[in-house]
């Protein structure tokens with residue numbers, strides 16, 4: 001990390017996104033944190049926090065935001081969708097709805113691809129930079145024993161493939177950037193709320209715990225770790 005690191009946290013109004021902002025401010029007293037809101041501005045105000053409005057599924061909007069930065073040390077994409085007001089993740093194949101499937105791909109797969117495409121330039125550095133996409137263990141094809149959640153699983157599996165592909169390209173063109181996929185573990189946010197009843201209490205993590213775990217990995221990981229898919233404890237997850 002440089003002396004005055006610049007973070008960009010996409011999805012700063014989300015449960016994990018907001019905790020990441022707070023943990024960054026505490027952990028790096030000289031850091032500047034840029035972050036984004038989508039439907040509702042945040043009430044979190046701080047001299048070192050700069051908010052930007054962003055629909056991260058819009059390539060024009062992502063490109064316009066990228067134009068504002070010459071250099072970023074660490075970009076974290078904490079945006080995601082598991083359910084919306086109308087639809088819950090599928091329990092069975094017969095519940096698959098094409099619009100919901102596409103909405104999952106738009107929210108969970110496309111944004112990290114657009115961010116990598118447009119922020120590659122500002123992540124180029126002679127020191128280590130980081131690009132982190134929040135994925136999920138349920139995006140692991142190898143680990144899929146329960147089935148269900150067809151759209152969400154598929155969108156995270158596609159995200160994993162896309163980011164692995166970018167990491168390989170960046171070994172040549174952006175070789176000081178460490179890109180990795182992070183599974184946060186079940187974290188107490190709006191996204192997991194409807195599914196928390198079946199999670200043992202000791203396995204439900206606070207957003208602060210998850211954010212700290214991710215920043216621990218960012219501090220530890222260098223370009224040689226690029227392309228990994230890891231959980232909050234830094235354990236590799238099989239693809």
Ligand SMILES: NC(=O)c1ccc[n+]([C@@H]2O[C@H](COP(=O)([O-])OP(=O)(O)OC[C@H]3O[C@@H](n4cnc5c(N)ncnc54)[C@H](OP(=O)(O)O)[C@@H]3O)[C@@H](O)[C@H]2O)c1
Nearest residue numbers: 013014015016038039055056079080136186187189191192
């Ligand atoms: N919480 C968990 O247990 C868990 C487990 C595994 C993986 N994850 C992953 O971790 C990430 C963060 O999840 P979370 O639990 O913090 O979810 P969350 O609290 O629901 O936050 C999601 C954030 O994404 C933003 N967002 C959605 N669509 C957007 C768009 N088009 N443009 C910009 N922002 C958009 C939302 O803003 P608006 O509401 O304003 O749209 C919200 O701030 C997700 O990728 C999720 O899949 C979470």
